[in-house]
Amino acid sequence: MIKFAGVSKYFNNGARVLKDISLDINAGEVVVVCGPSGAGKSTLLKTINKLEHIDSGEIIVDGFSLQDSKTNLTMLRAEIGMVFQHFNLYPHKTAIQNIMLAPMKVKKLGKKEAREKAMSLLGRVGLSNKCDVFPSQLSGGEQQRVAIARSLAMEPKIMLFDEPTSSLDPELTSEVLDVMVSLAQSGMTMVVVTHEIGFACNVADRIVFMDNGEIVETGTPPDIFVNPQQERTREFMSRILHIPINNTPVEG
Amino acid sequence: MKRLLRICSLVIGLIILLSWAVYSEPKEDAVEKIRKRGYILWGSDAEGGAPYVFPSPKDPSRLIGFEVDLAEAIAHELGVQARQSQNAWDSLIPSLKRGDFDIAINGIEITPERKQEVLFSLPYYIYTEQLVVRKEETAIRGIDNLKGKKAGTLSGAVAQNILEGIGGVDVRIYSGQVEPYEDLAIGRIDAVLLDLPIAAYYAKPNPKLKYAGAPVGRGYYGIVIKKEDEELKKALDDILAKLLQTGELKRIYEKWDMWNETQEALFQDIKGSETHPGIEESRKAPLQTFFPMLIKGAGITIFISVASMALAVSLGLILTLLRLYSRPPFSSLATAYIELYRGTPLLIQLYILYYGLPNIGISLSPVAAAFLGLGMNYAAYEAEIYRAGIMSVPKGQMEAASSLGMTKTLALRRIILPQALRIATPGITNDFIALFKDSSLVSVIAMVELTKTYTILSASTLRFFELGLIVAVLYFAMSYPLSLLAGRLENKLKGTA
Numbered sequence: 001m002i003k004f005a006g007v008s009k010y011f012n013n014g015a016r017v018l019k020d021i022s023l024d025i026n027a028g029e030v031v032v033v034c035g036p037s038g039a040g041k042s043t044l045l046k047t048i049n050k051l052e053h054i055d056s057g058e059i060i061v062d063g064f065s066l067q068d069s070k071t072n073l074t075m076l077r078a079e080i081g082m083v084f085q086h087f088n089l090y091p092h093k094t095a096i097q098n099i100m101l102a103p104m105k106v107k108k109l110g111k112k113e114a115r116e117k118a119m120s121l122l123g124r125v126g127l128s129n130k131c132d133v134f135p136s137q138l139s140g141g142e143q144q145r146v147a148i149a150r151s152l153a154m155e156p157k158i159m160l161f162d163e164p165t166s167s168l169d170p171e172l173t174s175e176v177l178d179v180m181v182s183l184a185q186s187g188m189t190m191v192v193v194t195h196e197i198g199f200a201c202n203v204a205d206r207i208v209f210m211d212n213g214e215i216v217e218t219g220t221p222p223d224i225f226v227n228p229q230q231e232r233t234r235e236f237m238s239r240i241l242h243i244p245i246n247n248t249p250v251e252g
Numbered sequence: 253m254k255r256l257l258r259i260c261s262l263v264i265g266l267i268i269l270l271s272w273a274v275y276s277e278p279k280e281d282a283v284e285k286i287r288k289r290g291y292i293l294w295g296s297d298a299e300g301g302a303p304y305v306f307p308s309p310k311d312p313s314r315l316i317g318f319e320v321d322l323a324e325a326i327a328h329e330l331g332v333q334a335r336q337s338q339n340a341w342d343s344l345i346p347s348l349k350r351g352d353f354d355i356a357i358n359g360i361e362i363t364p365e366r367k368q369e370v371l372f373s374l375p376y377y378i379y380t381e382q383l384v385v386r387k388e389e390t391a392i393r394g395i396d397n398l399k400g401k402k403a404g405t406l407s408g409a410v411a412q413n414i415l416e417g418i419g420g421v422d423v424r425i426y427s428g429q430v431e432p433y434e435d436l437a438i439g440r441i442d443a444v445l446l447d448l449p450i451a452a453y454y455a456k457p458n459p460k461l462k463y464a465g466a467p468v469g470r471g472y473y474g475i476v477i478k479k480e481d482e483e484l485k486k487a488l489d490d491i492l493a494k495l496l497q498t499g500e501l502k503r504i505y506e507k508w509d510m511w512n513e514t515q516e517a518l519f520q521d522i523k524g525s526e527t528h529p530g531i532e533e534s535r536k537a538p539l540q541t542f543f544p545m546l547i548k549g550a551g552i553t554i555f556i557s558v559a560s561m562a563l564a565v566s567l568g569l570i571l572t573l574l575r576l577y578s579r580p581p582f583s584s585l586a587t588a589y590i591e592l593y594r595g596t597p598l599l600i601q602l603y604i605l606y607y608g609l610p611n612i613g614i615s616l617s618p619v620a621a622a623f624l625g626l627g628m629n630y631a632a633y634e635a636e637i638y639r640a641g642i643m644s645v646p647k648g649q650m651e652a653a654s655s656l657g658m659t660k661t662l663a664l665r666r667i668i669l670p671q672a673l674r675i676a677t678p679g680i681t682n683d684f685i686a687l688f689k690d691s692s693l694v695s696v697i698a699m700v701e702l703t704k705t706y707t708i709l710s711a712s713t714l715r716f717f718e719l720g721l722i723v724a725v726l727y728f729a730m731s732y733p734l735s736l737l738a739g740r741l742e743n744k745l746k747g748t749a
Contacts, residue, residue: 046651049654049655051651051654051655074657074658074659075657077654077655077656077657078656078657079657080655081655081656082651082652082655084648084651084652086646086648088646088648088649088651088652089652090649090652090667090671091671092670092671092674101656101666102653102656102657102658105658105662105666106656106657106658106662147652150656151655151656154656154657160655
């Protein structure tokens, strides 16, 4: 479904944010990307719908090369949903208008049809009663659920999540994660940048651990969380799980 | 402590200002004062032009003209130097009264209403009004043929009264004496009635123009002196009489090709000077009589402001979009436009539009020039306000829209611009208020809006104070509701954002 082949990207100052990334993600697979901040996780995610350009290598999504100028980018983007850390809802539109806009303007859906679809999606994320509310009047968790519904309205084949819960209070996190879990169970191809270990353990088929612009190792959740092969992975996991690193014995 | 200091300095400043306003010089013989000082300061407007007082074509830093010669002759008789003080013609008398200079010599006609404000010397020149038309004109042979025609003249000049006295003439008021003839030559107006010396200098040599009929009216130029300076008036009268008798005055007029038989009358009726009954009533007329004109001027101000703001907001949006989202030649052209219009004075832009473009064959009506001038100038400012608005929409908004398959154009129209406009609204309303007041600048291109109506009315009635207050109130009454509206808009937008 998604194929990275030797992908590299440089910042203007010459620093390399992505180093020779190669990765295959299959249809229906749920992949969690984790790693320290500045590792290039979000950048990697945004190259999948070309919000970020790459300097070398190739990315193929659903059989279309993003580097091929013949590929219809807007069509392809419509098939890839994306959920952002800061929700990025349109502040001047109500919840339901946020959801209806793209189906009407990009897919040319009729207003009635778009509205029905938006209502059912709002129901799916548990916000039927909030359809005419502006984003500023919604809690963070509610905003993120509207944002997920907005992406789903385009009936995407792939969903990308860029730290969807990291700007939420802990008690609001679970309502968003619930939606994501049910989405994963429905067979959606998902790439998720997150530090939610519980979510990763339950739902992810594969964990990709990144550091310093490169993929350090990939594996099943137990492989990465319990039995990491690489020193850098081990160090990171112990830090986020608050487990002292066993191979640095404390001298008495 | 800092605040205390600031208050103190404010209070001291106010006291100084007040005492300066209240303080009046002790009475002193003006002639003595001038002799002691060593020079006489005479006010005139070099913009008024030839042959009165104007920059020498050979050395523009030097002023020449028959009134320069006259002032020097007078100064010579007084045994002092002559120094010219530049002052707009419209406000020579108020400036003289304020004490900016000792006397004013600048083709100022002796009229009864002016005589109530200031003293006049004996007349030093008898002028007549000459009608000028285009060379091919056949219908207008004198001022009697002017009904229904457009006739230009100077603001506050006696010719204005004559034209208005005919009735049914569309009188166009100018503030300089070059412009009416320019507009006549290119067909914006049908005739110009101005003092003969002006016509002789500006119209006679122009192959496109000709005199129509014999000079009409007769009036006197006199030197203007402050009401309290009786001794100075006496001294000047003596000097003028002496210059007349010695032939010095005639020599000056012959040098400037201004001598004619009419001037012989200076010797005879040297005492008579009130030939223009004119508009004495307006001096004492109740203020209500000016309201219709002022209201009409205010209406034109509103019309011009609203129309040019509409142009500014739409052109500004196009400029911003070009600057931010178009390919290099267009984006840099938009940037150049914005920088150029922001970096040059509006007044110059208006002059180029109205008086400059006819040189290359494009002649705009005053309304079109005012509309384009203000609108195109403010478009540059609106463009920058939009740009700030667009820049302050978070990057994530465009990303979210793109990720949903929206094209850049669609995202701009539906997502970015609606938010940017909300942010820009207070700035735009603020600019509208500013444009509203800047619209007074279009008075330089023969648009008689509120400010021009004021200067015309007050130049002829000398009621600068009362009329000024009324005009200020009118402007305020129009702009304050705008401020209120701006405030309300701002609050409303804060609520939904």
